[in-house]
Amino acid sequence: MFEFEIAHRDGLARVASFHTPRGTVTTPMFMPVGTQGTVKGISPQELTEIGSQMILGNTYHLMLRPGEALVEAHGGLPGFTAYAGPFLTDSGGFQVMSLGHMRKITEEGVTFKSHLDGSLVNLTPERSIQVQEALGADVIMAFDECPPFPAEVPYIRASLERTVRWLERCVTVKQKPEQALFAIVQGGIHEELRQQSLDLTLPFDTPGFAIGGLAVGESKPEMYPAVAFTAQRLPENKPRYLMGVGHPEDLVAAIALGVDMFDCVYPTRTGRFGYALTDDGRLNLNSSAPRTQLEPIDKECDCYACQHYTRAYLAHLLRAEEMLAPRMLSLHNLRYLHRLVERAREAIAAGRYTDWATDWAGRYFKGQIPDWFRQALETGAGNLSDLSR
């Protein structure tokens, strides 16, 4: 259970099988976000058809509404949502910070006012694990604090040390062997803090590790060295999960650095706003040009929207505020990211990840590949010798 078998390596990038109780997933993978027990607008059947493998659920949202007891009464998230495959739940820590009002962090945990009704709620490591055991995901996350960006070094240090003490409490109370608890490495964009967090976290030897505390406002040139530093110091034989990250260019760059798992609301949220992800960048279907274009969003895409609809039709649906528009654009964008990681896996298996990623980026960035992206690819490719030690 929770075995992580690497099938191919290319530099730091790898293709692996991750075995979970509800099925084996192939990494690198992108996990659609089902915040409130549904990937917005998309059915489980569609998720399976477009190649989704593991769905993320949010502890914060689900504990507040409908409450974890109702989900548990359905046999957990698979019964509740009718998605029969593997799930991952976050710990609630991140969203307490971003959504809870008047939050107060103590050694015990976090007290906050619900964004739904203002009621006072406590979330502690013990409570987070209890909720996540009721939700029944295959992978659950340790309760952590994700400091805002920017934050002072002393604050980040105190926070990551507390997060490790919270991890210890999570490990202590966790009961279900069919759930894998992943620890989260913090430390912001500071190498010495990342190293401290690694030193304190790795001894817990959890079945997987997440890189937390990034994509919270820092620039990409600030973020990627922290990804590179942390990913290389995580165990080879366990999955590495870069939390909350999922623009196309992020997936391609972080895969080069050895990241295996991603999640982000970006594909569904930007889809609801009328944007479609393509190899040529983001297509704005709210603009005037698509209104008369009788071609699909993406000729190379095999999603339902691209197989059936023109840009003109989808642009019409958007202007008419028809529900089918956000549904179809969300579906396309998720399929785009799934196809992107599928292509990345093929390139890794063929030992040509850097070439593929460079070609992809040349088109995506219209010839202006940013330095942070090139450096991520170079770091990923250049460390092959280190790994073979």
Add this chain to the structure above:
Amino acid sequence: MFEFEIAHRDGLARVASFHTPRGTVTTPMFMPVGTQGTVKGISPQELTEIGSQMILGNTYHLMLRPGEALVEAHGGLPGFTAYAGPFLTDSGGFQVMSLGHMRKITEEGVTFKSHLDGSLVNLTPERSIQVQEALGADVIMAFDECPPFPAEVPYIRASLERTVRWLERCVTVKQKPEQALFAIVQGGIHEELRQQSLDLTLPFDTPGFAIGGLAVGESKPEMYPAVAFTAQRLPENKPRYLMGVGHPEDLVAAIALGVDMFDCVYPTRTGRFGYALTDDGRLNLNSSAPRTQLEPIDKECDCYACQHYTRAYLAHLLRAEEMLAPRMLSLHNLRYLHRLVERAREAIAAGRYTDWATDWAGRYFKGQIPDWFRQALETGAGNLSDLSR
């Protein structure tokens, strides 16, 4: 083409095959409404899966946005919407009355201000046919006026006479043999006016006839005698379409009276508001009881929502304002009406329509079957001898 073959009769009710260029449909049937080129939230694949046969498009909406030229550039509604089966378009007449601002009716046609941008638009019989030919439906409707309820008899008389003159102009300009033009009988709830409209309209011998001007505010005891009167005087060998009608009890009552075709936004609209149609009446998923019910909306239903979701889950989606809720409730409600007409067809074929409809109504109305409904069934059953003359 457009042949209407009656396979079974039971009283006034009948089961028939209606042949159209894009396929043969079986009546009685309910047509989902795709106002703006989409049945709200539902994909064409789903429409096919739940047993939809013919989809309605709205001339008024589509001519204003995106404009019929764009739809025609896609090869008409099938290419635009990706629903490959038969379509029906209304003439725009009804919606000009309900949505257009500052409308002015003359012998020539109607002038109104668009509800989208206030621009001045003309709609005439000629223009309606031109738009409907561009939209490319299999069945198109004559341009008519649907008077409001209540209206004075002299007004309704003048209106129905003008509608007949408009019908003549529609017939004159119509060009495409692959489209069937249906005439519309008006006359409100007045038998003498219905008879006058029939006398003036039937000679046009169109491939089908619609009963218009009902379900516009009159009560059911006022409406059903008008349906009964008109339906019995329409040709036996042509489809009869009761426009804009589609509550479950309406379908069951009007099928008894020999109506073959129905359309209504009701199933999708009430679904978006959180209501589910069942044999036990309308279930309000916004109420508190369903929040903890671990059963499907309807154990007898084979739709995706009933096969996968509990009432508690759907109630959660509604409270969380998740898009999947209106999508799934619209899908269920459409499937409910399609299953209802399927069961009606089986009962007609078995020669037990009155019994089936009475059983259905006993449960639906919780033992309190209204008089108008009983009378419709009695009229439908009692006229068998008349028809066999």
